[in-house]
Amino acid sequence: MKYAIGFTLIAVIGLAVATALLIVFGGPAAPPPVKSINAPFKQVDYSNLPPLTHYAARDDAVLGFRFYPPDGATKGSVVLLHGSSADSRSMHPLAEAYATAGYGAYALDVRGHGQSGTKGDIGYIGQLEDDLEDFTRAAEPATPSTLAGFSSGGGFALRVAGGKRQRLFTHYLLLSPFISQDAPTYRDNSGGWTRLGLPRYIAITLLNGVGIKYFNHLPVMRFALDDAASKTLTPEYSFALAQNYRPKRDYEKTIRSVSRPLCIVAGRDDEAFHADRFDDVFNAAGNDVPITLVPGINHIGLTLEPKAI
Known part of the structure; x- marks a missing residue:
């Protein structure tokens, strides 16, 4: 009995040391910049x-968005969610087009990006849904309303569309959405755009499984930004933000739970995901x-190229 207790104690200590090493030394490295994602924004x-x-979230944080009033009588509204590391500015051409077409367009700085909160981190997993609900109450987007998300923002839009708050919006539009690293659409490292600190990610995931969330604010993902973009955008995500700004792990269950009208648009030449899947x-x-693949359009071109817009 004494030996069994001693062996168990040694095993527990060993596991704790191994977990600590994974957390300390298993963080993400910076991937080399991806020109096809960085360069197009310089021409906008x-x-x-x-x-x-600004609007006040339930924790009294002041979060930002940009409003594009509709030309003429309003046909409804569109709330735009940017891609990973970006902010509301990246949705500017698309928001302008919606406003010209008669829709009130709102481009959000999602918490953890731009001028909303601490860059790269959020308070807890689920806070982004709380923020979105707080935004709709503050801004009261005209109906019919559409939540449109691009890339990681599209993944989060799917999370909302298949969740308990799906009735916040009339329609959902997913623009080349991130689904899951386990989905057939996934390319390794999103075509070179992301690099995951897998050892740290696994260790924190295991700790979350037993209720330990102390390390959720540590970075687990970095993005392939160039030097100029790194100064203004969000170069890395904490575990909490990386887990929240995407669909839930069981993405198939989320998809089955969608009851509002939803459609997908992607570029046929998307280099971040397998659009044909x-x-x-x-x-x-x-x-x-309904899924529309736009010929001759890559990932970033989906929100910038006139043909795609």
Whole structure:
């Protein structure tokens, strides 16, 4: 009995030491910049960029968004969620197009990005859904309303569409959405855009499984930004933000839970995801949704190129 207790104690100590080593030394390295993602934004005309407007979240944090009033009588509204590491500015061309078409457009600085909160981190997993609900109560987007998310923002839009708050919006539009690293649409490291600190990620995931969330604020993912973009965007995500700004782990269950109208648009030449496999993912989950693949358009071009817009 004494030997069994001693062996168990040694095993527990060994496991604790191993977990500590994974957390300390298993963080993400910086991937080399991806030109196809960084370069296109340098050509965007931001001369008509609306100023940031703010709203108060339930924790009294002041979060930012940009509003594009509709031309003429409103046809409804669109709330735009940017991709990973980005902010509301990245949705400027698309937001302008929606406003011209008669829709009130709101481009958010999602918490952890831009001028909303601490860059790269959030308070807890689930806070982004709370923020979105707080935004809709503060801004009261005109109906019918659409939540449109790009890339990681599209993954989060799917999370909302299949969650308990799906009735916050009338429609959902997923623009080349991140689904899961386990989905057929996934390319390794999102085509070179991301690099995950897998040892740290696994260790923190295991700790969360037993209720220990102390390390959720540590960075686990970095993005392939160039030097100029790194100064203004969000170069890395904490575990909490990386887990929240995406669909839940059981993405097929999330897809099956969607009851509002939802559709997908992606570039046929998307270098971050396998765009031709979105149909397989949603059909396998039992939800046949409209999918449009735009010829000659890559990942970033989906929100910047006039043809895609």
